[in-house]
Amino acid sequence: MKIIYSLLGLILLILLLLPNFVSDYILGVFVLIFFYAYMGQSWNILTGYAGPISLGHSLYLGIGAYISTKLAMDLGVTPWVGMWIGGLGASLIGLAIGFLGFRFGLKGVYFVLLTIAFGEIGRLTALHLKPLGHMMGLFVDFKPGLANFHFRGNLPYYYIALGFMVFSLIVVRVLEVSKWGRYFVALREDEDAAESLGINVFKYKMIAIGLSAFMTALGGTFYANYIFYLHPTSVMSMWVSIEIIMRPIIGGIGTLFGPLIGSLLLTPLSEIARSYFTRAGLEGIHIVIYGLLLVTAVLFFPGGIFSFIQKVLKPILGESRES
Amino acid sequence: MDLNLVLQLATSGFLLGGVYSLIALGLSLIFGVMKVINFAHGAMLVWGMYIAFTLMNWTGIDPFFSFVASAGGLFVLGYFIQRTVVNRIMTFHEAMQVIAMVGVMMILENMAQLIWGPDPHSPHTRYSLSTIWLGSVMIDIPRLFAFLLAILMAAAVFVFLKYTDIGKSIRASADNRIGALIVGTNVNRVYAVCFGVGAACVGAAGSLLVPLMPISPHTGFPFKLTSFAIVILGGMGSLPGAMIGGLIIGVAESVGSVFIPSSLKQIISFGIMILILLLRPQGLFGGKGS
Structure with a gap:
């Protein structure tokens, strides 16, 4: 265990010093890597640890982004405060969806379809709300300053995104060793057995979806203040949910480092593919390649890449993890 | 509320609903037998559309005839996808299955964009704007044809499942996978044919939609x-x-x-x-x- 912690400390140190050595463009790629690792980790809490598969996390991203942005634009509330309010809003919606889904005992693909349906209803509703810019979308006025969460260049965003990512790692690590986290895993593995041991399955699923939605919405605030443009199609469509879940699934679902590893692999790949192939005038080919990679990754690493790495490293690091 | 308007909308919705039925039939067949949600279903619809569109441009064959070709083409595509991807992921975690099928969707949709370009096409047919009146309700001829042919195609699928040997095996595997294995069904072949038939349904539906709406790679x-x-x-x-x-x-x-x-x-x-x-x-x- 000690080796792993010192290794992580070293990696963190390198990441903290990295901006001194790379260009602004590369920093931008790292911002996306951390952002998607954070979003994936938030999703991982619900699906990876507690079990119910959500394909509607774009809804929480959108709610967080819109609430904090509207608060900042109309009432002058700084996004640093607004993000927590957005998180609470998303959490309430998540709890409502969870209440329906879990109370009525939806499992597997049925819960997936429920989350898709709510996500799409959210997107269609947002598309028709005048205060959210209607069909035009919402442009965030650029007012640089720490209080406004707006900055020039990628450097401040790099450190904020890194902070988000480290925060999510800590939350999930604390969760992993806590009572809650162990209950999550128990009910993921066998709900009936968990229930028969006296675990309140409904309660812990609700905690998982509330926490997951809350954290996803915090990421939504970051997104809004990094991209400066919100449109229901770009923040709330099913495609956004797919982007969120892709990385943790490829990296290793239900593992601490899965989302980060998935994001470290997939985010630069999608960036490289995009910048190289759209220039050649072959629009779409980068997504074909990306799709091929996804399918290949699923076929060859059905347990995710992290469990593969674990298997390879086990003889070197010894028995460091109990799972 | 204008009753006539409601009747009018109900009729046109009912006719389009026939095509919806055919699309959903393919999805339901695939799920019923393999327990996999086909996230590539919309992309397959688009392929059916473009096959009909291309045949129309090259040879002038009407989409209402070429739906057979779209169904055939999509059967082959579906068979291939089942063999290469779906068959291997059937025992995986459901989230893994979703991602694999989304990958297939990305490949198909953007291949279509590479081949046929991102711009929408609205092919014109002779009967594009022709209508008949049924009392006070106007009926769009292309919609009526699309509805009738969709029902015909669905009926063909039902006959196939009910009376052919492979169709019976598909129903048996859907009912009881292990039981079908025990009596010696070649489950792999049954699954591949089943996925092919599901894809053929949605391919035919795509062809039938060509006279009704503009087509683009992302309409699915x-x-x-x-x-x-x-x-x-x-x-x-x-x-x-x-x-x-x-x-x-x-x-x-x-x-x-x-x-x-x-x-x-x-x-x-x-x-x-x-x-x-x-x-x-x-x-x-x-x-x-x-």
Whole structure:
């Protein structure tokens, strides 16, 4: 265990010093890597640890982004405060969806379809709300300053995104060793057995979806203040949910480092593919390649890449993890 | 409320619902047998559209005849996808299955964009704007043809499943996978044919939609989501359910546009889907709950 912690400390140190050595463009790629690792980790809490598969996390991203942005634009509330309010809003919606889904005992693909349906209803509703810019979308006025969460260049965003990512790692690590986290895993593995041991399955699923939605919405605030443009199609469509879940699934679902590893692999790949192939005038080919990679990754690493790495490293690091 | 308008919308929704039914039939067949949600269903629809569109441009064959070619082409594609991807992921975690099928969707959709370009096409047919009047209700001829041919195609699928040997094996594998294995069914072949037939349904539906709407590489997405709603309404894996569910959703979306803007019409499908999921997850025509 000690080796792993010192290794992580070293990696963190390198990441903290990295901006001194790379260009602004590369920093931008790292911002996306951390952002998607954070979003994936938030999703991982619900699906990876507690079990119910959500394909509607774009809804929480959108709610967080819109609430904090509207608060900042109309009432002058700084996004640093607004993000927590957005998180609470998303959490309430998540709890409502969870209440329906879990109370009525939806499992597997049925819960997936429920989350898709709510996500799409959210997107269609947002598309028709005048205060959210209607069909035009919402442009965030650029007012640089720490209080406004707006900055020039990628450097401040790099450190904020890194902070988000480290925060999510800590939350999930604390969760992993806590009572809650162990209950999550128990009910993921066998709900009936968990229930028969006296675990309140409904309660812990609700905690998982509330926490997951809350954290996803915090990421939504970051997104809004990094991209400066919100449109229901770009923040709330099913495609956004797919982007969120892709990385943790490829990296290793239900593992601490899965989302980060998935994001470290997939985010630069999608960036490289995009910048190289759209220039050649072959629009779409980068997504074909990306799709091929996804399918290949699923076929060859059905347990995710992290469990593969674990298997390879086990003889070197010894028995460091109990799972 | 104008009764005539409602009747008019209900008729046109009912006719489009026939095509919805055919799309959902393919999805439900695939889910019923393999328990995999085909996230590439919308992309397959687009391929069916473009095959018909290309045949029309090259040889002048009408989409209402070339739907047979679209069905054939998509059968081959579906068979291939099942063999290379779906067959290997059937035992995986459901989230893994979703990602693999999304990968297939990305490949198919953007291949279509590479081949046929990103711009929408609206092919014109001789009968594009012709209509007949049934009392005070106007009926669009292309919609009527699309409806009749969709029902014909669905009937052909039902006959195939009911009377051919491989069709019987497909139903047996859907009922009881292990039982089918025990009596010596070649389950791999059955699965591949089944996925092919499901793809053929959606391919034919794509062809039938060509005279009705502009086609572009990304038109499949809303259809896929609507067909999710239909399959839930009718019952996952229930084929008659998919047919009737398609008609219901077609009418509901169309008549709903009296009350809400038509760009919001999908909310009706999703609302129905949520209610059915909560209150009757086995669907209107499913057997006992899952």
